[in-house]
Amino acid sequence: MSYPPQPPIYGPPPKSSDSKIVLIVVIVVIVIVVASIVVSFVLYSMVSGLIDSGSPTTHPIVAITPIEGGTDPNATATLTVTVASSSYSLSQYRTQIRMDGIILGSATPSSGVIIAFGDTVRTIVRDSDGKLGVGDVFFIYGLGGAHAWRFNLLWGADDYNIDSVTWSTP
Numbered sequence: 001m002s003y004p005p006q007p008p009i010y011g012p013p014p015k016s017s018d019s020k021i022v023l024i025v026v027i028v029v030i031v032i033v034v035a036s037i038v039v040s041f042v043l044y045s046m047v048s049g050l051i052d053s054g055s056p057t058t059h060p061i062v063a064i065t066p067i068e069g070g071t072d073p074n075a076t077a078t079l080t081v082t083v084a085s086s087s088y089s090l091s092q093y094r095t096q097i098r099m100d101g102i103i104l105g106s107a108t109p110s111s112g113v114i115i116a117f118g119d120t121v122r123t124i125v126r127d128s129d130g131k132l133g134v135g136d137v138f139f140i141y142g143l144g145g146a147h148a149w150r151f152n153l154l155w156g157a158d159d160y161n162i163d164s165v166t167w168s169t170p
Helices: 018-048
Strands: 062-066 077-084 093-099 102-107 115-117 121-126 137-141 147-155 160-169
Touching: 062 147, 062 160, 077 147, 093 121, 102 115
Parallel strands: none
Antiparallel strands: 062 077, 077 137, 093 102, 093 147, 115 121, 121 137, 147 160
16 A cells, blocks of 8 residues: 655744844833833822922012001011911021121021020010911011111021011111
């Protein structure tokens, strides 16, 4: 009996470098997608505030206006808060007095407490609730002699100058 001829036997197909190229392309695409997701998360976190920069991004808005004649006849200067965007505790602010451009001192205000700046200058804050708000008053005493004065209200966290008032004594 005769058998039909057998088909030829072929070995495994030759190795192709095409499969390596496809693998490399897939890996590169995955890396690019993952990198773009990470960058997007970092940018979103920075914009939305999930990553804290360590310092406040905004400061309260406060306007202080001198009162002519004042409400205390013994005060050399009387300054009143006419605008306050938010009501923060007095302990979050600092006050500073300058005479002829020289800082006499700075301190954290406290309701009804006398703060000394140098030997003669004193200031006191009058408020009703321990928070700086519209209607609160700074009385400043002992500003003798002919000088240029400047009162600065600073944000205590970073010494940002929120508002300043300047005047002269004759």
